[in-house]
Amino acid sequence: MKFRLYHYWRSSSSWRVRWALAIKKIDCEWIPVSLLNDESEHPDHLQRNPLGYVPVLEVSQGGSPNQTPWILTESTAILEFLEESFPQPSLLPGDAFNRARIRQLAQIINSDTQPLQNPNVVERVTSDPAKKLEWNQYWIRKGLHAFETLAKSSAGKLSVGDTVTLADLCLIPQCYNALRNEILLSEFPTIKRIHDYAQDLEECKKSAPEAFMPKK
Numbered sequence: 472m473k474f475r476l477y478h479y480w481r482s483s484s485s486w487r488v489r490w491a492l493a494i495k496k497i498d499c500e501w502i503p504v505s506l507l508n509d510e511s512e513h514p515d516h517l518q519r520n521p522l523g524y525v526p527v528l529e530v531s532q533g534g535s536p537n538q539t540p541w542i543l544t545e546s547t548a549i550l551e552f553l554e555e556s557f558p559q560p561s562l563l564p565g566d567a568f569n570r571a572r573i574r575q576l577a578q579i580i581n582s583d584t585q586p587l588q589n590p591n592v593v594e595r596v597t598s599d600p601a602k603k604l605e606w607n608q609y610w611i612r613k614g615l616h617a618f619e620t621l622a623k624s625s626a627g628k629l630s631v632g633d634t635v636t637l638a639d640l641c642l643i644p645q646c647y648n649a650l651r652n653e654i655l656l657s658e659f660p661t662i663k664r665i666h667d668y669a670q671d672l673e674e675c676k677k678s679a680p681e682a683f684m685p686k687k
């Protein structure tokens with residue numbers, strides 16, 4: 472299989488997938504799609520993702536060169552596809568309850584937090600920068616508060632136990648957004664501890680926005 476990821480360096484959903492690819496040591500071609508100049512609304516990109524979002528994973532299966540590649544959108548669906556195709560190291564370990572706890576934490580970020588600070592959502596609420604900040608802070612705090620409360624009973628070094636799971640792949644990029652929105656992680660001690668630990672993990676650094684920042 473050959474992989475190509477359409478992504479944006481600062482997109483938290485893109486970071487989730489870059490991090491999983493790094494953990495599973497999957498080679499990938501990176502195709503930047505800028506969210507600043509409407510590249511994601513270009514017809515070519517809308518064909519890949521009718522929502523005009525990143526990330527999009529393109530998977531070529533080898534065999535005939537004329538074979539149509541698989542196109543996958545939605546970062547959590549992509550993560551589950553990678554997990555099922557390349558089970559080790561596992562991002563969804565343990566029994567059914569443990570895996571449900573991991574998915575529960577991941578969805579608090581993926582469904583209930585990140586979508587509300589998507590630039591095209593916030594633009595429709597207000598164009599006033601101060602109001603945008605207030606909106607973002609409200610929803611990020613609500614999401615992180617819920618995550619913090621639930622993670623207290625599941626966390627080891629990371630959100631559920633001591634190894635990186637889907638929950639961390641969603642949480643750490645969301646922390647990056649929280650910091651960009653002037654929220655101090657010290658408000659959430661368990662999250663701060665997980666965040667600080669993750670900063671030193673090689674695959675986290677390798678997939679982080681700074682590693683993909685466009686060169687001027």
Ligand SMILES: N[C@@H](CCC(=O)N[C@@H](CS)C(=O)NCC(=O)O)C(=O)O
Nearest residue numbers: 482483484524525545546589590591
């Ligand atoms: N639920 C989607 C969310 C994807 C998403 O919201 N991507 C953002 C960047 S993090 C985006 O492309 N936004 C485009 C825009 O706001 O114009 C996923 O998990 O892949």
